[in-house]
Amino acid sequence: MSSHHIVREKQEPALLVLGMEQFTDELLGQLLEWSPTLIVTANTVEKLNAAGIKVDIVVDSSSDPEDIQSDIKFIRAGDTTETEAALAYLVEQKYPAVNVVTDDFVMNDYSAFADRINLVIYCGNKKIYPVSNGFSKWKPMGESIELLGPAKNLTVTGLNKVADNEYLTQSDGFFDLQFEQPYLFIAENIL
Numbered sequence: 001m002s003s004h005h006i007v008r009e010k011q012e013p014a015l016l017v018l019g020m021e022q023f024t025d026e027l028l029g030q031l032l033e034w035s036p037t038l039i040v041t042a043n044t045v046e047k048l049n050a051a052g053i054k055v056d057i058v059v060d061s062s063s064d065p066e067d068i069q070s071d072i073k074f075i076r077a078g079d080t081t082e083t084e085a086a087l088a089y090l091v092e093q094k095y096p097a098v099n100v101v102t103d104d105f106v107m108n109d110y111s112a113f114a115d116r117i118n119l120v121i122y123c124g125n126k127k128i129y130p131v132s133n134g135f136s137k138w139k140p141m142g143e144s145i146e147l148l149g150p151a152k153n154l155t156v157t158g159l160n161k162v163a164d165n166e167y168l169t170q171s172d173g174f175f176d177l178q179f180e181q182p183y184l185f186i187a188e189n190i191l
Contacts, residue, residue: 012036013118014095016086017044019103022124025051027190031099031122039075039086059086083109091116107149107185114183125191130183136176139188143169147177148185154178 014037020028032038032053040048042060049055061077077085083106090098097118100110105123113119114130121128128148139145147154147165158175159167169175177184 010037010093010095013097013099013120014039014090016083016090016098016100017041017048018083018100020044020047020101021103023101023122027122028101031101036099037095039089041082057086057089059089081106081109084112087113087117087119105148110185114185122190123187125189126187127190128185128187130185131177132183133179133181134176135184135186136174138174139169139172141169141171144189145169145175146187148187151177151184152180 012034015031017028017038017040019041037056038048038054039057039059040055042058042062045055045058055072057073057075059075059077059082061082075085075089080088083100083102087098087110091113095117097120100119100121102121102123105121105126105128110119110121110130119129126146145159145167147167151165155178156167156175157178158170158173160170162168167175177186
């Protein structure tokens, strides 16, 4: 017996590929499994096309895209970064979520979007995402949690501090984060 699923447009997170030097083909395959809207930079479009992966949108800071297929939409970054231009497009188009694959995490590129779209950023062996005050998650004992950026009046439960902004889970179970700001970016190891 087989199961058939109808995937509605924008039901699955979009996929924004900014750089993939540190990202495995296996993880990329998992993110592409449900055929998300795929947005890439001019630097990554050739590599994905060579792998036979259909690109939907290219975001670029140059004025004239070169060798872009006619069925691919083009977004010009203009005065913003390519990341900000792509995220602004997704918010404008009412996408609820996006997975981002990048070689470099620049928090400023994501900060304005943390409360406007569900962000998950894959950078190297890290999964990075914004959380709001009162965040709680179940993790096995000994898992690493890194806080990216300062946390105002931070209180943690279920975590042991091992270095500045770096923690390990105390035991199998939930950890909690309390802080006084709209959101905080955290990173978990994925490999």
